[in-house]
Amino acid sequence: MGYPSVSFFGLVASVVLLLQLALHTQLLQRKPGSNAELSTDIVNQYSDLEDTSPSSLTDTLSPAPSIASIDLFTRFKRFVNENESTLPKTSTPQSTFYNNEIGLENEITNASNNNPFSGVSSKYLVKNFYSGNFLLPNAQLCAGKHKNLKLVVLVPTAIGNFKQRDSVRKTWGSFSARQDVVIGFMAGNPKLSHINDSTLELFHQEIDLFRDIIIADLQDSYQNLTLKSLFMIEWASTFCSSARFFMKTDDDVFLNVPLVLKFISEIEEDDSRQPKIYGNVFSGHYPQRDAWFKHKVSYKIYPHNMSYPNFTSGPSYLVSAKVLRPLLKNAVNLPLFNLEDVFLTGFVASSLDIPRINVTQFRNERENPFNMSACKLIKTIAGMTDGSPTQIYYVWYNYLMGGFICKYLKPR
Numbered sequence: 001m002g003y004p005s006v007s008f009f010g011l012v013a014s015v016v017l018l019l020q021l022a023l024h025t026q027l028l029q030r031k032p033g034s035n036a037e038l039s040t041d042i043v044n045q046y047s048d049l050e051d052t053s054p055s056s057l058t059d060t061l062s063p064a065p066s067i068a069s070i071d072l073f074t075r076f077k078r079f080v081n082e083n084e085s086t087l088p089k090t091s092t093p094q095s096t097f098y099n100n101e102i103g104l105e106n107e108i109t110n111a112s113n114n115n116p117f118s119g120v121s122s123k124y125l126v127k128n129f130y131s132g133n134f135l136l137p138n139a140q141l142c143a144g145k146h147k148n149l150k151l152v153v154l155v156p157t158a159i160g161n162f163k164q165r166d167s168v169r170k171t172w173g174s175f176s177a178r179q180d181v182v183i184g185f186m187a188g189n190p191k192l193s194h195i196n197d198s199t200l201e202l203f204h205q206e207i208d209l210f211r212d213i214i215i216a217d218l219q220d221s222y223q224n225l226t227l228k229s230l231f232m233i234e235w236a237s238t239f240c241s242s243a244r245f246f247m248k249t250d251d252d253v254f255l256n257v258p259l260v261l262k263f264i265s266e267i268e269e270d271d272s273r274q275p276k277i278y279g280n281v282f283s284g285h286y287p288q289r290d291a292w293f294k295h296k297v298s299y300k301i302y303p304h305n306m307s308y309p310n311f312t313s314g315p316s317y318l319v320s321a322k323v324l325r326p327l328l329k330n331a332v333n334l335p336l337f338n339l340e341d342v343f344l345t346g347f348v349a350s351s352l353d354i355p356r357i358n359v360t361q362f363r364n365e366r367e368n369p370f371n372m373s374a375c376k377l378i379k380t381i382a383g384m385t386d387g388s389p390t391q392i393y394y395v396w397y398n399y400l401m402g403g404f405i406c407k408y409l410k411p412r
């Protein structure tokens with residue numbers, strides 16, 4: 001048949017392929033050992049990234065918020081002002097609670113095979129630490145949505161993480177425009193954070209501008225993340241009670257929302273008979289006792305060298321909404337354990353016999369999505385980046401391209 005005719009599609013495909021090649025040679029060739037250079041390239045491409053840094057957020061904000069938002073905002077400000085005198089003063093967190101108690105293991109003698117917390121003092125129970133109070137409940141976040149709400153994703157965030165929140169909103173967080181999806185951020189009490197007045201003011205403006213931030217009455221710290229997760233499930237089950245599934249996702253994670261929704265549609269029927277927790281399951285992990293270790297666990301709250309129950313790793317996990325209330329109910333009667341994923345999806349879930357399902361598409365800390373091909377990304381539910389918003393933008397770009405490239409160009 002002589003010459004093959006050059007179809008329009010072929011032309012488009014070649015152009016896209018060339019563009020891809022150009023971009024990848026520019027971005028990826030320098031990948032090994034030159035992350036600084038690479039980051040600069042990406043930041044230059046997304047030059048509006050800088051525009052959203054706290055200092056310039058002020059300039060772009062309108063001073064005239066709507067009536068509804070004034071209400072929300074002034075109520076929050078009034079709470080902080082009226083209660084200022086009663087709130088603990090901002091100071092260096094003084095927590096002896098999690099200090100490594102060297103030698104304490106010898107004092108706790110009543111080891112038991114089926115109770116890893118045997119011998120732990122009742123003063124460490126969660127109910128002695130968890131208030132359940134929201135300084136800013138932001139209850140309207142779910143109220144305006146479709147009654148067939150599928151998914152509520154909550155992202156724990158530190159007040160200073162302006163760029164991280166911004167990167168989530170501009171990438172996978174944009175799916176919050178869907179009527180069946182809610183995405184919100186859970187922050188701690190600003191008065192208990194080490195932030196200056198100008199940062200606090202920017203935070204107030206951000207609350208007002210995006211209205212996707214919930215404020216829990218707790219001090220933000222790594223050790224308090226367990227309490228924050230309890231606030232999240234309390235919020236989801238109180239203010240978003242029609243949602244079918246709850247998801248906790250960190251602010252440095254790439255989340256493939258359409259794939260989560262597809263996954264939900266596949267498991268929904270089975271899950272309604274037997275509610276479960278889904279994610280990247282860890283099995284047979286033992287407590288780490290060394291003081292310098294981030295995931296260190298004190299002998300005071302976990303006296304015996306027993307392995308943790310199976311748990312889904314913290315960067316992102318999916319929970320059937322049916323079990324949120326039972327989880328909260330059981331959680332408050334257990335000792336406060338500082339690793340939120342081990343605690344909630346391990347100990348508490350075990351106490352309720354909630355199955356934890358290992359879902360391969362939750363890659364979490366197994367693989368950085370920054371290193372994944374576009375075609376792998378579209379099949380990935382969640383992946384943890386190195387924490388820089390720059391990586392989220394890159395991964396998002398690659399993910400968006402993947403939809404086209406992998407569908408039409410079918411690379412190997």
Ligand SMILES: *[C@@H]1O[C@H](CO)[C@@H](O)[C@H](O)[C@H]1NC(C)=O
Nearest residue numbers: 107108109110118119120121
């Ligand atoms: C161990 O068990 C004994 C007897 O039940 C009890 O008297 C003692 O207080 C327990 N010790 C601890 C550290 O819980």
Ligand SMILES: *[C@@H]1O[C@H](CO)[C@@H](O)[C@H](O)[C@H]1NC(C)=O
Nearest residue numbers: 054160195196197198199200
């Ligand atoms: C407030 O804190 C932010 C973030 O740490 C810092 O960039 C800024 O310079 C500080 N502003 C003042 C007035 O100290």
Ligand SMILES: *[C@@H]1O[C@H](CO)[C@@H](O)[C@H](O)[C@H]1NC(C)=O
Nearest residue numbers: 093095217218219221223224
């Ligand atoms: C956790 O939050 C509570 C309530 O705000 C606070 O009293 C406590 O000091 C915090 N703990 C740590 C380790 O930050």
Ligand SMILES: *[C@@H]1O[C@H](CO)[C@@H](O)[C@H](O)[C@H]1NC(C)=O
Nearest residue numbers: 280281282283310358359360
């Ligand atoms: C869960 O799946 C991943 C990937 O398939 C695997 O690496 C991991 O070992 C599995 N976890 C368990 C507890 O089987």
Ligand SMILES: *[C@@H]1O[C@H](CO)[C@@H](O)[C@H](O)[C@H]1NC(C)=O
Nearest residue numbers: 285286287289304305306307
């Ligand atoms: C705890 O138990 C595990 C498994 O039996 C073992 O590998 C580890 O060395 C133990 N650690 C301590 C501090 O006893």
Ligand SMILES: *[C@@H]1O[C@H](CO)[C@@H](O)[C@H](O)[C@H]1NC(C)=O
Nearest residue numbers: 281282283284309310356358
């Ligand atoms: C924990 O996960 C392992 C590996 O997948 C599995 O063999 C084991 O049965 C699980 N344990 C429980 C209690 O579900």
Ligand SMILES: *[C@@H]1O[C@H](CO)[C@@H](O)[C@H](O)[C@H]1NC(C)=O
Nearest residue numbers: 035368369370371385386391
């Ligand atoms: C994945 O990307 C990170 C950058 O965040 C890099 O440090 C790491 O070495 C990469 N891993 C592989 C296997 O390429």
Ligand SMILES: CC(=O)N[C@H]1CO[C@H](CO)[C@@H](O)[C@@H]1O
Nearest residue numbers: 075077078079080082083086
């Ligand atoms: C304005 C405001 O919200 N004030 C609160 C101060 O704290 C007390 C006790 O927690 C609340 O009852 C007030 O509503």
